[in-house]
């Protein structure tokens with residue numbers, strides 16, 4: 328919640344409100360609102376690798392637009408303590424999620440997502456996102472609270488998820504929003 332005080336006198340100590348925890352917001356509701364107007368701010372023909380732009384950053388949430396060339400993907404990951412949502416606004420994407428089959432083996436379940444699809448991600452949701460192509464895809468991603476950490480996973484021996492690496496906000500804040508994978512030493516914070 329933001330307040331514009333201007334020259335207005337305030338009767339309550341500002342420090343009291345500043346100590347309040349950020350209000351919880353619904354990432355899916357925000358994504359649903361922003362998605363219809365979300366466009367990639369450039370030429371999709373020039374997107375050769377997964378690229379992203381920061382659209383909004385508040386105390387309650389952040390929002391990113393990502394362009395995915397054919398074959399673009401992240402890897403299995405969670406979103407730390409954040410809830411999230413993403414919407415496909417151009418092209419198609421596929422979301423894969425760990426899934427234990429009837430034999431107990433851990434495999435991947437795939438969900439094909441077309442324009443207008445919106446996925447809500449609870450805390451602890453583990454997935455990967457990829458563009459099966461051939462068209463470059465664009466998606467909108469919202470996280471609340473703003474994304475601060477991601478853990479990446481491998482499926483070990485077909486039986487369990489093994490944490491591979493943890494990415495924290497300090498990794499991706501080193502580069503200006505709008506960079507691409509080639510510009511940053513680590514993965515994009517979204518997907």
Ligand SMILES: [Fe+2]
Nearest residue numbers: 404454517518
């Ligand atoms: Fe993700």
